Amino acid sequence: MIKLNVNGKDTEVDVDSDTPLLWVLRDTLGLTGTKYGCGAALCGACTVHLDGQAVRSCRTPVSAAAAGKITTIEGLSSDRSHPVQKAWIELDVPQCGYCQSGQIMSAAALLAHTPQPSDADIDAAMSGNICRCGTYQRIRAAIHRAAQLKSGG
Amino acid sequence: MSLDRRAFLKSSACVSGGLIIALHLPGCSKPGRTSGEPKTVAANAWLRIGTDNTITFLCDRSEMGQGVYTALPTLIAEELGVDLGRIRIDFAPAGDAYKNDLLGTQITGGSTSVRDAWLKLRRAGAQARTMLISAAAREWGIRAAVCRVENGFVVSPTGKRASFGACAEAAARLPVPNDVKLTDPGNFRLIGTSVRRLDTPLKVDGSARYGIDVRLPEMLYAALAQPPALGGKAASFDDSKARALPGVKAVVQTSSGIAVVATSWWQALKARDVLAIKWDDGANGALNDGVILRGLERATGTAQSARRDGDADAVIKSAARVVKAEYQLPLLAHATLEPQNCTADVRAEGCDIYVPTQIQQVAQQAAASAAGLKPEQVRVHTTFLGGGFGRRLDVDFVPAAVEASKAVGKPVKLLWTREDDTTHDVYRPPAFDTAIGAFDKSGKLIAWKLRLVGPSVTARLFPAVVAKSIDPFAIEAAANYPYDVPNVSVEYLRHEIGINVGYMRSVSHALNCFVAESFMDELAASARRDPLEFRRALLSKQPRYLKALELAAQEARYGAAPKGRFHGLAVMSGYDTYMAQVAEISLENGKVRVHRIVCAVDCGQVVNRDIVVAQVESGIIFGLSSTLWGEINIQRGRVQQTNFDTYRVLRINEIPRIDVLLLDNRAPPGGIGEPSTALVAPAVCNAIHAASGRRLRSLPLARHKLA
Numbered sequence: 001m002i003k004l005n006v007n008g009k010d011t012e013v014d015v016d017s018d019t020p021l022l023w024v025l026r027d028t029l030g031l032t033g034t035k036y037g038c039g040a041a042l043c044g045a046c047t048v049h050l051d052g053q054a055v056r057s058c059r060t061p062v063s064a065a066a067a068g069k070i071t072t073i074e075g076l077s078s079d080r081s082h083p084v085q086k087a088w089i090e091l092d093v094p095q096c097g098y099c100q101s102g103q104i105m106s107a108a109a110l111l112a113h114t115p116q117p118s119d120a121d122i123d124a125a126m127s128g129n130i131c132r133c134g135t136y137q138r139i140r141a142a143i144h145r146a147a148q149l150k151s152g153g
Numbered sequence: 154m155s156l157d158r159r160a161f162l163k164s165s166a167c168v169s170g171g172l173i174i175a176l177h178l179p180g181c182s183k184p185g186r187t188s189g190e191p192k193t194v195a196a197n198a199w200l201r202i203g204t205d206n207t208i209t210f211l212c213d214r215s216e217m218g219q220g221v222y223t224a225l226p227t228l229i230a231e232e233l234g235v236d237l238g239r240i241r242i243d244f245a246p247a248g249d250a251y252k253n254d255l256l257g258t259q260i261t262g263g264s265t266s267v268r269d270a271w272l273k274l275r276r277a278g279a280q281a282r283t284m285l286i287s288a289a290a291r292e293w294g295i296r297a298a299v300c301r302v303e304n305g306f307v308v309s310p311t312g313k314r315a316s317f318g319a320c321a322e323a324a325a326r327l328p329v330p331n332d333v334k335l336t337d338p339g340n341f342r343l344i345g346t347s348v349r350r351l352d353t354p355l356k357v358d359g360s361a362r363y364g365i366d367v368r369l370p371e372m373l374y375a376a377l378a379q380p381p382a383l384g385g386k387a388a389s390f391d392d393s394k395a396r397a398l399p400g401v402k403a404v405v406q407t408s409s410g411i412a413v414v415a416t417s418w419w420q421a422l423k424a425r426d427v428l429a430i431k432w433d434d435g436a437n438g439a440l441n442d443g444v445i446l447r448g449l450e451r452a453t454g455t456a457q458s459a460r461r462d463g464d465a466d467a468v469i470k471s472a473a474r475v476v477k478a479e480y481q482l483p484l485l486a487h488a489t490l491e492p493q494n495c496t497a498d499v500r501a502e503g504c505d506i507y508v509p510t511q512i513q514q515v516a517q518q519a520a521a522s523a524a525g526l527k528p529e530q531v532r533v534h535t536t537f538l539g540g541g542f543g544r545r546l547d548v549d550f551v552p553a554a555v556e557a558s559k560a561v562g563k564p565v566k567l568l569w570t571r572e573d574d575t576t577h578d579v580y581r582p583p584a585f586d587t588a589i590g591a592f593d594k595s596g597k598l599i600a601w602k603l604r605l606v607g608p609s610v611t612a613r614l615f616p617a618v619v620a621k622s623i624d625p626f627a628i629e630a631a632a633n634y635p636y637d638v639p640n641v642s643v644e645y646l647r648h649e650i651g652i653n654v655g656y657m658r659s660v661s662h663a664l665n666c667f668v669a670e671s672f673m674d675e676l677a678a679s680a681r682r683d684p685l686e687f688r689r690a691l692l693s694k695q696p697r698y699l700k701a702l703e704l705a706a707q708e709a710r711y712g713a714a715p716k717g718r719f720h721g722l723a724v725m726s727g728y729d730t731y732m733a734q735v736a737e738i739s740l741e742n743g744k745v746r747v748h749r750i751v752c753a754v755d756c757g758q759v760v761n762r763d764i765v766v767a768q769v770e771s772g773i774i775f776g777l778s779s780t781l782w783g784e785i786n787i788q789r790g791r792v793q794q795t796n797f798d799t800y801r802v803l804r805i806n807e808i809p810r811i812d813v814l815l816l817d818n819r820a821p822p823g824g825i826g827e828p829s830t831a832l833v834a835p836a837v838c839n840a841i842h843a844a845s846g847r848r849l850r851s852l853p854l855a856r857h858k859l860a
């Protein structure tokens with residue numbers, strides 16, 4: 001049994017310790033908002049927060065997450081009220097949407113550390129997240145908008 | 154969180170065309186419902202009206218990012234006189250009622266969804282409105298003609314109001330009116346605006362359900378070992394190691410490889426990777442890029458004529474000046490971000506498949522044959538699609554899921570890895586094309602000829618189509634050559650390459666527009682004319698092309714590029730949409746950098762402006778990924794690219810600025826999901842020519858050193 005804290009709740013899972021966190025979240029805990037795109041830390045679809053840092057859960061063994069607090073897209077807010085979610089809705093960012101949980105988690109981590117990111121900050125923080133639908137222009141705009149919302153605008 | 158299988162079954166059991174009161178179908182009531190609870194009335198194949206005033210639209214096209222989940226109910230809402238927010242969306246099952254009239258089966262592809270629905274769904278909405286009004290008018294004892302709808306109510310001239318829900322049952326008993334009046338375009342409330350997407354909220358909190366997210370009671374997971382050489386098969390295998398691993402429930406030999414079924418996908422995958430399989434490479438064991446290219450170059454046989462004006466061959470023979478060039482394009486992978494998957498639940502009496510598909514009835518057929526059932530015993534539950542791009546017009550991932558479920562007697566979710574997905578795609582066809590132009594003594598372009606050579610997707614997927622005619626999806630953006638040239642010839646020689654090719658975003662437009670529009674620049678250069686001016690002169694009888702071209706050029710300040718930057722342009726019509734692009738590039742350290750793409754779009758009547766803009770942006774980024782890096786290489790029948798490190802797509806730090814300009818008009822809607830992809834390569838290559846004098850006749854650009 002491995003103890004985890006996911007979205008503020010303590011839980012125990014019975015899986016091999018080398019199982020990637022991604023599959024524990026998705027298949028064991030049923031938190032399917034976090035997606036699988038590459039399994040190789042190349043696409044960012046599986047991004048979650050581990051103690052506030054954006055990590056690729058497809059390459060994070062569940063044992064490495066046991067000590068920390070895990071936040072998934074389901075736990076970012078209970079009502080789509082996180083500024084990043086609000087901005088995403090305002091700008092209708094998603095197309096197929098498959099990458100967007102990962103995009104949003106990466107963006108939320110960026111804003112937590114860098115409240116007013118420049119375009120270069122956005123490039124650096126978001127270049128690990130592929131969007132095959134090419135929503136990048138809107139992602140950039142929505143991150144700037146989320147920064148505004150966060151600072152009260 | 155888990156997908157409620159029974160709910161799925163119920164919603165599909167309730168679906169049928171025509172006017173039925175769904176309440177009376179067994180199994181349609183909600184669990185624990187009492188007699189006072191709402192009933193649901195089917196106004197037609199798409200529309201359900203509840204006595205509780207809910208309005209549900211059954212979306213019969215797959216939502217893969219292109220916006221049908223919003224655009225299609227917009228057409229209904231417009232006619233029903235309600236706001237889009239009033240409408241709930243469910244995905245429709247497979248069925249003839251949902252056939253795409255432009256393509257002959259239930260299919261989401263060819264940028265047809267809005268074009269097909271434009272009159273059909275507006276009529277469906279108008280019929281429902283007419284019936285609701287009639288029912289209320291009858292009840293009130295007044296003429297229907299004096300009543301109107303407002304916000305989900307029928308309203309009488311004296312201000313009496315009856316909700317749609319209250320009228321629904323009576324309305325369903327009325328005959329379906331044939332002659333209905335559609336809302337006048339001048340009175341559109343929703344069509345042509347930027348109504349917010351209905352799927353956005355579901356896609357910002359992780360609740361949108363894709364195929365990969367399906368969860369059923371007692372469901373098992375499967376990973377599949379597929380032959381490394383395309384077209385190969387397993388000669389023999391030893392699964393003793395795999396079976397010994399924890400969680401493994403079964404190893405099943407399926408029609409497309411060896412499936413390991415386990416209690417979690419990760420366990421299935423780990424066990425798959427220790428299967429000892431002897432593969433028979435089959436016919437492709439010696440296939441590689443060189444063999445494919447030489448085959449295309451040397452292909453002989455009788456080409457089919459796609460277009461013939463005048464006598465291009467004769468004119469070319471005797472012309473004062475002839476320009477000839479050969480172009481070559483590689484195989485490409487779709488790389489949908491959601492890898493292929495299918496969940497199947499086979500039971501003795503029937504089968505359910507939960508699948509991100511663009512082609513429901515074909516998926517149904519494939520599942521039926523794999524299960525040994527009749528198609529009508531297979532229920533297809535379409536999920537959200539994590540990208541489509543034509544990949545999910547193929548159903549090659551369906552049978553193995555069905556076979557595995559049948560073998561273990563439980564629901565099975567079969568999921569491919571990214572590597573499986575890249576190495577077992579149905580690839581965008583390669584091409585080897587020859588273009589010839591001829592000028593007379595005065596320098597007038599008098600003949601234009603294009604000979605296209607490549608494998609046919611349609612021959613494999615819809616053989617009946619090519620039995621009767623040339624493959625219509627091989628000659629796009631070629632047969633409709635728009636320039637005013639007296640002698641035009643377009644020929645297509647089908648040449649198969651031994652591996653399966655598939656439809657990919659923009660289909661043959663992306664091949665042929667590259668050739669036709671690059672070659673237009675070659676002809677302009679030969680004539681010592683500016684590419685814009687050269688095209689303009691030959692488009693005087695093509696106002697829609699010309700307008701798009703002028704607008705793109707004007708917005709990009711064509712001819713006045715900033716220092717060190719260069720412009721290239723391309724123009725095309727496809728999917729009933731007219732489009733022009735200007736690419737602005739610079740060359741830095743032997744590499745091209747694309748700074749900006751301006752795209753002018755005439756897609757006739759716009760349904761949702763914001764979605765149109767998003768699709769054009771999306772298509773451009775898709776096209777630019779292919780232009781810069783897209784290439785699938787084959788060695789010994791094996792695809793060399795595996796994941797996003799070797800099959801590169803654009804990232805946020807690599808995109809150009811994109812400006813989309815809409816030319817509105819009242820022509821019927823054109824398709825928008827695909828066309829913009831096709832213009833990127835020629836526009837960029839034409840800009841590279843402007844910058845360097847070098848003409849690149851093959852892609853991707855990563856192949857070329859641009860010193």
Ligand code: FES
Pocket residue numbers: 035036037038039040041042043044045046047056057058059
């Ligand atoms: S699935 Fe983890 S980075 Fe792609």
Ligand code: FES
Pocket residue numbers: 094095096097098099100130131132133134135218490539540
């Ligand atoms: S929205 Fe489709 S991959 Fe990003």
